[in-house]
Amino acid sequence: MALQNERPSGSAGLNDDIGEKKRLELYRTQVVIREAEQRAFDLFLQNLVKGTSHLSLGQEAVAAGFACAMQKGDLSFCTYRGHAHTLARGVSVEKVLGELMQRDNGLMRGKGGSMHLTSEEHGVMGSYAIIGAHLPIACGAAWRAQYKGDKDVSVCFFGDGTTNIGAFHEALNFAAVWKLPVVFVCENNLYMEYTPIGDVTAVKSPAGDRAAAYGLEKIVIDGNDADVVYRAARAAFEKARAGNGPSLIECLTYRHSGHSRADPAKYRPEGELEKWKLRDPIKIYKDRLKQFGVRPKAIDDIDASVRQEVDDATEACKRAPMPPLDILTTDVYADGGWAWRN
Amino acid sequence: MALQNERPSGSAGLNDDIGEKKRLELYRTQVVIREAEQRAFDLFLQNLVKGTSHLSLGQEAVAAGFACAMQKGDLSFCTYRGHAHTLARGVSVEKVLGELMQRDNGLMRGKGGSMHLTSEEHGVMGSYAIIGAHLPIACGAAWRAQYKGDKDVSVCFFGDGTTNIGAFHEALNFAAVWKLPVVFVCENNLYMEYTPIGDVTAVKSPAGDRAAAYGLEKIVIDGNDADVVYRAARAAFEKARAGNGPSLIECLTYRHSGHSRADPAKYRPEGELEKWKLRDPIKIYKDRLKQFGVRPKAIDDIDASVRQEVDDATEACKRAPMPPLDILTTDVYADGGWAWRN
Amino acid sequence: MAEMTYRDAVARGIAQEMTRDPDVVFLGEDVAKAGGVFKATVGLFEQFGPLRVRDTPISEQAILGAAMGAAMTGLKPIAEIMFSDFFAVCFDYIANEFPKSRYMSNGQTKCPLVVRTGNGAGSRFGAQHSQSVENWCMMIPGLKVVAPSTPRDVIGLMAAAVRDPDPVIFFEHKSLYPMKGEVPDGEIVDTLGSAKIVRPGKDATICALALMVPRALAAAETLKSEHGIDCEVVDVRSLVPLDTQTILGSVARTHRLFTVEENPRLCGWGAEIVSIVADEAFYELDGPPVRITTPHIPLPAADILEDIVLPTPQRIAETVKRSLGS
Amino acid sequence: MAEMTYRDAVARGIAQEMTRDPDVVFLGEDVAKAGGVFKATVGLFEQFGPLRVRDTPISEQAILGAAMGAAMTGLKPIAEIMFSDFFAVCFDYIANEFPKSRYMSNGQTKCPLVVRTGNGAGSRFGAQHSQSVENWCMMIPGLKVVAPSTPRDVIGLMAAAVRDPDPVIFFEHKSLYPMKGEVPDGEIVDTLGSAKIVRPGKDATICALALMVPRALAAAETLKSEHGIDCEVVDVRSLVPLDTQTILGSVARTHRLFTVEENPRLCGWGAEIVSIVADEAFYELDGPPVRITTPHIPLPAADILEDIVLPTPQRIAETVKRSLGS
């Protein structure tokens, strides 16, 4: 087991193995997620976000750490809690908020909704709302890479609760036996919907303690420190690209809000949220940057530019029309239509 | 891990922890299975067994060891390869062969067939032909025992190949979390249908190496030695009855014939079968009895009486009528009929 | 008599049966301490305790498998599958285990259980959380299938389902949870397999289920008031057993049949009822039997799209009017 | 032209497509080294090697999920699910993933794959290995569904399925594997969505699929020779897309419709065809449209029972004769 929690030592400072440029990217990515998700929540309160939505407030470091370690062409497979991973791959805030607001400017013009964000041009190969379904699908994308000799890695994100469903087991074994270039990322935020993961799981680390069942190394990391996540991601991607098969990485983190928009999260023990807020990933990372000597002004500039982006996106979405009704029956089949008969 | 392969030490001999009576029962049970399965094969060659059939020739010690450790009221959940477990619980050879021959004297009068042997009065709660399906079902029976304070144990038999399907994972976790009195028995006969289990499994011991993923002890035993199986069963049942939850036991064994009646088993490496036949469970056990001083005559008597029973059963089945056509539509619903409309 | 929501009726129906019979137990994801994600089972955990009302892992196969094993051996489990779309991850129990075990065992194996689930569209949840999948179950021999449309029916049919010795799939419509209705005091027990004529009429029979019942009723009102067409609306309530007598009887009076279903078009229960009527009451029909369905497409998330995809009162009324040639 | 079994046609059809397109890959349980448990894929492993023809663990969800991921990113996978009954353990991919991803993503996600499976009864395998489950797929929007009845159609429809850009479920009938038929030399490519009139006739239309096609033909022969009733037999071949033109055209000539299906009675494809015809060709019908189906029960194992449970030529002929009042 590698509990990759340590800070890089030595005096390389900001120019260590991660470096300044990547660190600013990691920071900015986290802030984009934070601001966009917060905005989604506000828009929901204004009744402008319809249906359900599952936010990643508090879990930004996982999405940023992995996305910033990915190369163009690498593929992300996400869940209904997928806004963060979609934004982290560079999809615009407008397209994401537009989809949540079910407008014509949304990523899928409102046809998929909050739980199914997909942007293939960014490598976001879909967000899946049936627990566990996308783990085997990610295996398939990785199989294609292996078969064709492509060098991309498939990265599959899911929660702690997902480790108890059958598809998890089948995918992990399959990936290990076929030595596929796929990285499974478990975001352990301590809860399934409203039930603590410990109440329904036979082991302490829902993913980590299962790794050995697939001949894999146990990797449990601090999911609130983007540097830690980034390094773990980089190592797993290298392994995958070198043809050495899959990894399973459990990231310990916490969601600041409820499971979905309907959930006030009353089931949490008192003080838990507050404790985790002390380890807020954005705060941790801001401190890291400062500690490494990045000027506060540079940080503030990022914050301001992101806020501007989110404000602009919000306005664009509010102005955007609803989708036209004729898209109701398009794209059922590859010919663009829905004809099941002649 | 407890590789429970050792012989009992000391000088208790036949009257050790197992004792003479139980040993003769273990022997007889294995011989019944051997003879009945061999007869099923012969009847198939005569075209009197229809459909498919999956024999346990070579795997008798697992069925005998577990069944002889069970008490009345304990429940068996079997697979399509379930003749052995059904016979081991005391179901008559005639009823089993009758079902394979699809006669009216069969255990289910031909309605279920070879893959679905069920005899609730003997605690045989069904044989299931969809891989993995019965593991959660066994959990449910154990849940009932836990809820009602009943002291019976549910025992669920399955193969090595079954450890790679989702239901295996869900059942093991569920049983462990709820601390259910259920014992999962993996008969590792080295093959799924025609594919060696090692080709498709990420770990060496398909069940044993997964136990830790459910907080369970790794138990891998010699499945060809009925004493070893019996002791492992007894320990697991005690644990279950004491309220200490499930066990997962992997029994190493080998099927002497093909996967099913259609399979000549050409995929086996040369010499493998011969090697395993040296460890034939019946041979091992006969030697054990002799070594403990049981007279050859007593053994021969058992052999002869079993053969007689199987001969008589065969004749009875040949004489038995086909099922009457009117049972086609009975027992779809609890009212005995099949009416889906008024 | 009290007014109560369809949502609260679920908890009341379950509580009624758990009070009556200690062998009734209830399991599912987030159903116990949290009272269910639709808040339809609030209070049961507190009332009946942690041994009878149990939270499970996200393991739908384990949930249904465990329910079956318990049912086989003496309990009367109620299992929740949160959204009916998730039947797809545990379909083996629904299609291959529950409904076949009694038959295969020549009557030995019993399976008295209820699977209750949130079915149907209207919440802007998109294609994987909005389906109407009654037909996935109706097509499987050996199951019973019910789908109440009112709070009263929720309680009465729940009681009937729990007391029934066969596996019953119980479809609650998500969009009906907030709907209110009058519910008598005291025990309510209905019967499976009985449809209800919820509006008598003489010009056409409209068969509907669950959320489509209020919509069919609304359409019937419009048809009557605006076009003088007097429709009989049948709340089918139970797909298996199917009350063909009530349906055929109604068609024998009205001579026209319309079915209104939320299932996508192909192989829905509407096709089954149309086929039965076309075969057995062909000479009673004065015109083609017509199905009004959701089109055969996945469901969209956007409100503006979802609002037009299911049969609406307007579409029902227009279809009936056009078909009757008025 | 050569005579060949339906079984061998499977391997030939797959080989034809794998030879043509290096992106076609094939996976399933025991399909590679062992050539499949029905011996329908013998020789493919030897011909195309271990990278293109792969044995999998007993993990149906992983098989279909992997096929989908590969299809989304550039391959054209053919996945085998050994028995169609096992669709129940991987139904999420069939019902919720393959058919919805393109729609939900507003056209971004492609899913060009084929799932082939052994369907149907006749082998005395009992209730969990003998089902006919075409309707499980026909009812799901977004899939295509075919079921060939001859060796030639196996090859031609396999080619069409592999080349099709949408997910296609390909039902092979287990009882047809040993059946022989004439197959032309060279490449064979058929089209999805076209039914075939395999016997012209003027008195009634009989729609059949897979194993029911030879049985319908046998019944038609009897009806003609013994009763002078001249039936047109339509091999439906493709349930989605459905060739309603051919079916409606035939009914417009014969004025009577019979469907012969192996599905259990409720919500089968027969109900769909009957409903379409009853709605759209009501005034063409001279009598009730009649479904001939397997009764709505689980399937028995015993030969003597299994032989009477599916529609037989005799039952088909009797039903048609009785219904035509001859």
Ligand SMILES: Cc1ncc(C[n+]2csc(CCOP(=O)(O)OP(=O)(O)O)c2C)c(N)n1
């Ligand atoms: C098969 C299935 N079962 C249940 C659900 C309902 N559900 C949606 S999210 C969720 C909890 C998932 O928990 P986890 O995997 O920890 O992810 P998190 O939401 O915490 O990110 C559940 C039970 C589902 N979508 N699919």
Ligand SMILES: Cc1ncc(C[n+]2csc(CCOP(=O)(O)OP(=O)(O)O)c2C)c(N)n1
């Ligand atoms: C879900 C499912 N997939 C595939 C099969 C087909 N099948 C029947 S037996 C078998 C092999 C099982 O192997 P194992 O678990 O090792 O048991 P064994 O037959 O060796 O006793 C397979 C793949 C099935 N019955 N169910």
Ligand SMILES: [Mg+2]
């Ligand atoms: Mg979680």
Ligand SMILES: [Mg+2]
């Ligand atoms: Mg095996």
